[in-house]
Structures are given as C-alpha cells and as structure tokens.
Amino acid sequence: MKLIDNIKGGLDKISVETLKERAEAIKNALPKVSEKKEEKPETKEEIPEDCIKCPSCNNIIEKKSLGSLKICPNCAKLFRMNAKDRIKAIADEGSFKEMDINMEAANPLNFPDYSAKIKGLQEKTGLKDAVKTGTCTIGGYRCVIGVMDSGFMMGSMGSVVGEKLTRVFEYGTEHKLPVIIFTCSGGARMQEGIVSLMQMAKVSAAVAKHSEAGQLYVTVLTDPTTGGVTASFAMLGDIILAEPKTLIGFAGRRVIEQTIKQKLPDEFQTSEFLLEHGFVDAIVEREKLPDTLKTILKLHNCKKEVE
Amino acid sequence: MPAYDNVKIARKISRPTALDYIDHIFEDFVELHGDRGFRDDKAVIGGIASINGIPVTVIGIQKGKTMEENIERNFGQPHPEGYRKALRLMEQAEKFHRPIINLINTSGAYPGLGAEERGQGEAIAKNLMVMANLRTPTISVIIGEGGSGGALALAVTDRVWMLENSVYAVLSPEGFASILWKDAKRAKEAADLMKITAEDLLDMGVIEKVIKEVDGGCQNDFGFTANLMKAKLESELEILMAKDIDTLLKERYNRFRSFGEFKE
Numbered sequence: 001m002k003l004i005d006n007i008k009g010g011l012d013k014i015s016v017e018t019l020k021e022r023a024e025a026i027k028n029a030l031p032k033v034s035e036k037k038e039e040k041p042e043t044k045e046e047i048p049e050d051c052i053k054c055p056s057c058n059n060i061i062e063k064k065s066l067g068s069l070k071i072c073p074n075c076a077k078l079f080r081m082n083a084k085d086r087i088k089a090i091a092d093e094g095s096f097k098e099m100d101i102n103m104e105a106a107n108p109l110n111f112p113d114y115s116a117k118i119k120g121l122q123e124k125t126g127l128k129d130a131v132k133t134g135t136c137t138i139g140g141y142r143c144v145i146g147v148m149d150s151g152f153m154m155g156s157m158g159s160v161v162g163e164k165l166t167r168v169f170e171y172g173t174e175h176k177l178p179v180i181i182f183t184c185s186g187g188a189r190m191q192e193g194i195v196s197l198m199q200m201a202k203v204s205a206a207v208a209k210h211s212e213a214g215q216l217y218v219t220v221l222t223d224p225t226t227g228g229v230t231a232s233f234a235m236l237g238d239i240i241l242a243e244p245k246t247l248i249g250f251a252g253r254r255v256i257e258q259t260i261k262q263k264l265p266d267e268f269q270t271s272e273f274l275l276e277h278g279f280v281d282a283i284v285e286r287e288k289l290p291d292t293l294k295t296i297l298k299l300h301n302c303k304k305e306v307e
Numbered sequence: 308m309p310a311y312d313n314v315k316i317a318r319k320i321s322r323p324t325a326l327d328y329i330d331h332i333f334e335d336f337v338e339l340h341g342d343r344g345f346r347d348d349k350a351v352i353g354g355i356a357s358i359n360g361i362p363v364t365v366i367g368i369q370k371g372k373t374m375e376e377n378i379e380r381n382f383g384q385p386h387p388e389g390y391r392k393a394l395r396l397m398e399q400a401e402k403f404h405r406p407i408i409n410l411i412n413t414s415g416a417y418p419g420l421g422a423e424e425r426g427q428g429e430a431i432a433k434n435l436m437v438m439a440n441l442r443t444p445t446i447s448v449i450i451g452e453g454g455s456g457g458a459l460a461l462a463v464t465d466r467v468w469m470l471e472n473s474v475y476a477v478l479s480p481e482g483f484a485s486i487l488w489k490d491a492k493r494a495k496e497a498a499d500l501m502k503i504t505a506e507d508l509l510d511m512g513v514i515e516k517v518i519k520e521v522d523g524g525c526q527n528d529f530g531f532t533a534n535l536m537k538a539k540l541e542s543e544l545e546i547l548m549a550k551d552i553d554t555l556l557k558e559r560y561n562r563f564r565s566f567g568e569f570k571e
Contacts, residue, residue: 106568108511109502159567166564188455188477190487193501194513197455197477198566201463204432205439205563212440228477230428231416231456236436250428250456251418259418269423279426 052079069286078243078286080223082125083132083149086182090290091136091145095305098134099171100164105129105192108159114191117153127152129160130185133168138180139294141302144172148184150224157229158189162199165233169206169217178216178302180293183234187227200232207236216300220289221248221271221280235279239296241289242271242280310498310507314480316472316524317451318414323529325352325367325410328450331533332540333358333365341392345425348389350381350413353396355405359541361548364400366393366461367410370451383452384417387430390460394434401443406544409447409461414479416457431460438463439563444547444555448518448536449473449505465547465559468516468539469505470532472524475513476503513566 047053051060056077066072069089070079081089087096105118122128130152135144146168148155155161165181172179188196210217219237224247231250234240242248249269257264267273274280284292316322329336333356340347353366368385371377393409400407416427438445438461445464453462453475469475478486480494483501502508505517518535525532547555 100571103569103571106570108568109500111500159569163567163569190477190483192568193477194475194503194508194511195566195568197459198513198563200456201435201439201459201563202566204435205463205560208436208439209560211436228456231431231460232435233432235426235429235432249423250416250431251423255418256420256423260420262420264420268420273424277424277426279429 071286078223078245080150080184082151083127083147083182086147086222087132087134087136087145089286090138090147090180090182090293092138092140096134096136096145098132100133100167101128103128103160103164105158105160107191108195109191109193111191111193117191121152125149125151129164130155130157131161131164133164135171135177137305138290138297140304141178141294141297142305143178143180143297143302144168144175145180145182147182148222148229150184150186153189154186154224155184155229156186156189156196157199158192158196159199161185161189162196162202165203166206169203169210172215172217173206173210173213176213176215176303178218178297178300179210180218180220181233181237182220182222183225183229184222185225185227185229185234187229197228200228203233204236207233211236211238216297216302218293218296220284220293221246221274223247226250226252240279240281241284241292242274242282243286243289244271244283246271248274248280309495310474310501310504311480311495313472313474313504314452314494314498317474319524319526320372321526322370322412322451323525323533324372325369325412325450327529328410328533328536329356329365329367331529332537333363336365339396342388342395344391345388348381348386348392349379350383350385350417351389351392353393358408358537358544361406361544362403363406363408363544364396365408365410366396368413368458368461370412381417383413384415385413385457386417386419386422387425387427390416390430390434393461394430394437397434397438397441397445401441404443406444406446406548407441407464408540409445409464411447411449411453411458411461412451413454413457414452415454416460431456434460435463439559440556442552442556444544444550445559446540446543446547449475449514454479463559463563465555465562466516466543467514468518469508469514470518470525470536471505471520473505474498474503475505475508476501 054072057075133146221242336356338354370383371380446466447462447464449469480498481491484493484497485491521528
C-alpha cells in the first residue's frame with residue numbers, strides 16, 4: 001500500500017490502475033514468500049482402463065473411439081497426437097524416412113536426476129527425445145518434416161530438439177526442399193539452462209538460411225505451443241497454420257495473470273485469438289491438414305516424389 | 308561467491324544503466340524513437356552515435372533509476388514494439404554499414420495482455436532470425452540481467468560479452484525453482500545449478516569476454532568498467548570491421564550452430 005501511495009504522490013499523469021498494475025509487477029518480480037497452491041478438486045471417478053474422460057465435454061469415451069486423428073466423437077475436441085500418429089496422419093504411407101534416430105540428450109549442466117529422467121521417459125514413450133524428424137512426401141510432394149511430441153517432457157526444447165530441427169533446415173537448404181514443422185512444446189528445457197536458450201538462436205539462424213535460399217517453410221501450431229518455441233521457429237514460417245482451439249503464446253497464462261492482476265478471458269492465447277490479432281495465417285481442421293499442406297506445396301512448385 | 312550474489316548485484320537499482328554507458332562511451336548520440344507500427348517503447352532505447360570516430364548504431368534495454376523512471380521504462384521489460392524498434396534500427400544500421408552495439412539489461416520480455424496480443428513471441432523470433440543474417444558487425448554486452456528470450460532477442464551477435472556481475476539465463480532463478488521444484492524460495496540453489504554467471508558462461512563458450520567490475524559491483528566505480536568497455540569495443544570493432552562480411556556471417560552462424568550437447 002505504502003508503495004502505491006508513494007508513487008501516487010509523485011505522479012499524476014499515470015492512472016491509478018496503471019500504478020497498481022506496475023506495483024504488483026514489482027511485487028511479483030521479487031521472490032515469493034509463500035506460493036499459494038492451486039486447489040484442484042480431486043474427483044474420484046472410476047474410469048475404465050480403455051476409456052478416457054474428455055476434458056471438454058466430460059463424457060467418458062472409449063479410447064479407440066477417438067480414432068487415428070484423436071478427435072472426441074461427442075464434441076470434436078482435439079486430443080494431443082503423439083509424433084508417430086501425427087506422421088502417420090500427414091505423410092504419404094510408407095514415405096517417412098526418419099533422420100537422426102539415435103540422437104539423445106547429454107547433460108550439459110550436470111543437472112541432478114536429468115539423465116535418469118530422460119532414460120525413464122525413453123522407456124515409457126519409446127521416443128529418444130521430444131521431436132521426430134525426417135523426409136517424406138505429402139500428396140506426392142517431397143519435404144523435410146519435424147514433429148514435436150508433448151509426451152516427452154512436454155515437448156521442451158533442449159539440445160536434441162534444437163540440433164535435430166537445425167539439421168532439418170540445413171537438409172532442406174542443401175536439397176532445396178520445403179520444411180514443415182508441427183510445433184508442440186512447453187518451451188525451453190529448464191534442465192539444460194542457457195544451452196536451451198541458445199537453441200532458439202541456433203534453429204532461427206538455420207531458418208534464416210533456408211529462407212534466404214528461397215525455400216518454403218510452413219509451421220503447424222498444435223496444442224500447446226509456448227515459450228521459447230513460440231519465440232523462435234514456431235513464428236518464423238512463411239505460412240503459419242494452427243489447429244483449432246490450440247494454446248499458443250509466449251508467456252504463461254498464470255504468470256501474466258499474476259503480473260497484471262486480472263483474470264484473462266478464456267479465448268486468450270488460443271489459435272482463434274492469434275488469428276484475430278494477425279499472427280496465424282489460417283486455422284485448419286485436423287482432418288483437412290494433409291490436403292491443405294498438399295495444396296500449399298503444389299502452389300510453391302515443390303518437387304514431386306520422383307526427380 | 309554464490310551465483311545468487313551476482314543476481315543481487317545485477318538487479319541493484321544503483322547499477323549503471325544502458326544510457327549511462329552510452330553517455331560515457333559514445334559521442335554524438337542521437338536517440339531515435341518508435342517502431343513505426345504501434346508506439347515508442349521506452350524500455351528500449353536506441354539511436355546513432357560514434358565511438359572512436361566510427362558511426363555506430365547503439366541499442367539498449369533501459370531500466371529506471373527511480374520508481375518514477377522505472378514505471379516509464381516498464382522496469383526494463385520490453386513489449387513487442389520495443390523489439391520491433393530495435394529491429395528497425397538494426398536494419399537501418401545494416402543499410403548504412405554501421406556496426407551495431409546492443410547493451411542488454413532486462414529481467415525478460417514483459418508478460419502482459421497487450422504484449423501477447425501484439426505478438427511478443429513473433430517479435431522475439433523475428434529478431435533472432437534477422438540478426439543471424441545482418442550484414443554488419445554486431446556486438447552485445449549484458450550489463451545487468453540477461454533474462455531469457457527477452458535478452459536473446461538482442462544477443463544474436465558476432466560477439467557476446469558480459470560485465471563481471473551480470474547474469475544470463477533461460478529463466479530467473481525464482482522462475483526456474485518454481486517450475487522445477489514448485490518452490491521459488493529455492494532460487495539460491497537454482498542459481499548455483501543454472502550456470503548463469505559471466506565466469507561460468509565464459510567457460511561454456513556462451514560468451515567471449517568478461518568485463519571487470521570493482522568489488523561489490525560497477526556502481527562503486529562506474530568509470531573503471533565503462534572505460535574498460537570502451538577500450539574493448541574500440542579494439543573489437545577494428546577486428547570485426549576488417550573482416551569480409553561473408554566470413555563474418557559464416558562465423559556468426561557457426562558461433563550459434565555450435566551450441567548444444569547430445570549423444571548419437
């Protein structure tokens with residue numbers, strides 16, 4: 001209170017609202033004395049193993065009824081797709097040739113338990129890290145593709161994600177091929193610290209080279225695309241597509257709400273919000289993505305399968 | 308000294324700001340405002356000036372020295388239009404073959420409603436991509452806090468230096484501890500693990516140079532650090548300007564290309 005009063009005394013040009021907001025920002029910038037934990041009501045609902053509760057319509061549905069595109073049969077809510085299913089849904093059958101299959105994380109900061117965590121996730125998910133990359137055809141058109149997977153440490157970007165994506169762009173530049181990236185990430189991987197941050201610059205520099213070589217880059221933003229991934233290659237596509245009702249943003253909702261002391265509207269940081277503000281070219285239904293990508297590749301005179 | 312002590316020094320309100328260095332090191336500074344799209348973000352300052360007779364573009368993220376100034380400067384947390392202003396000035400520098408010097412001091416890009424509406428992520432991303440290819444020599448110096456993407460957005464440069472007590476990190480130690488351990492109070496512990504000090508980052512090859520400060524921080528003897536920075540900038544500019552531009556760009560690409568540790 002005293003802080004606000006002090007500021008008020010010295011300034012009359014700025015509104016009290018702004019002052020309050022800024023004072024809160026200062027308060028939030030300081031280390032917290034106590035962190036309030038959000039209370040989540042634990043509903044002890046019995047859900048059979050082969051079923052899942054749709055977070056949108058709350059219906060209990062059979063997992064297999066989601067189909068290969070992982071769409072709720074009741075309300076059309078898009079469930080997150082893993083990289084393997086996504087590639088299956090997008091690439092022409094049998095055309096995907098994976099690159100850098102065995103690349104895996106080191107531990108640049110010697111961060112406690114990081115290596116064990118990676119190992120555990122590798123066993124659990126069958127993935128080496130949070131992105132699969134390779135070449136494929138879409139509707140007969142050749143391209144280099146990268147698909148992030150939220151099942152592996154929320155798709156966070158450390159050295160492996162950064163390196164594999166950089167190689168995707170370098171391959172595309174060298175072989176004059178378009179690049180398509182499906183983004184899905186919580187942002188930088190904390191356990192790799194500054195090395196994660198540097199991946200943003202590394203990949204962006206590779207995007208720049210690919211772009212200078214006149215090649216096409218299309219990003220498809222899927223749920224969630226946030227933080228350092230949004231602030232680098234996700235927003236650098238010549239064409240930026242997004243799936244409906246996808247979370248896309250830079251700063252986290254909670255951080256923003258704490259900073260500005262306001263509740264944010266539900267549609268904040270959705271693909272629809274970004275479309276409205278001019279940061280997404282088009283929102284495309286999941287089942288229409290292969291066709292849309294094919295058309296885009298065709299209109300850029302991309303190469304057909306056989307040279 | 309624990310890394311968190313550097314954090315405390317880097318955040319001191321008495322710590323010299325970008326404008327202090329500009330006043331001390333450069334001559335004929337003409338400040339240029341605005342992103343030509345939305346507004347002038349006062350958290351980012353920039354303009355043209357000369358150093359050792361060489362015209363340069365100089366850009367800084369500016370914190371305030373008083374509460375009043377901090378409110379005006381948004382505590383050195385830029386909005387997208389701040390990054391776009393910086394980009395505009397950097398592209399202008401490229402056109403006139405002026406080297407670019409960026410002085411970085413931010414806890415991070417501002418997390419706010421308007422910032423998201425106007426594309427904070429896009430603004431940072433664009434800077435990273437364009438800076439990688441700017442056909443003019445570029446140097447950045449982290450003079451206080453180097454907070455995450457909001458700092459990196461001005462640091463994709465040929466040389467990245469830090470003042471001795473500056474910090475450069477993927478996230479604040481408080482944020483880091485709160486994400487990883489759900490406990491912001493463990494910030495000190497986080498700071499030690501994160502490798503955020505100038506010394507650690509020099510060891511890791513993330514930066515090329517550390518500029519000394521006197522005991523307790525450069526606010527205790529501003530001239531000492533500013534004179535050192537001036538001398539280093541002068542000699543480095545000479546080196547960078549003598550390079551063929553294509554070589555410079557190749558080296559810049561390789562500088563960032565080399566970051567990352569993995570097994571295959």
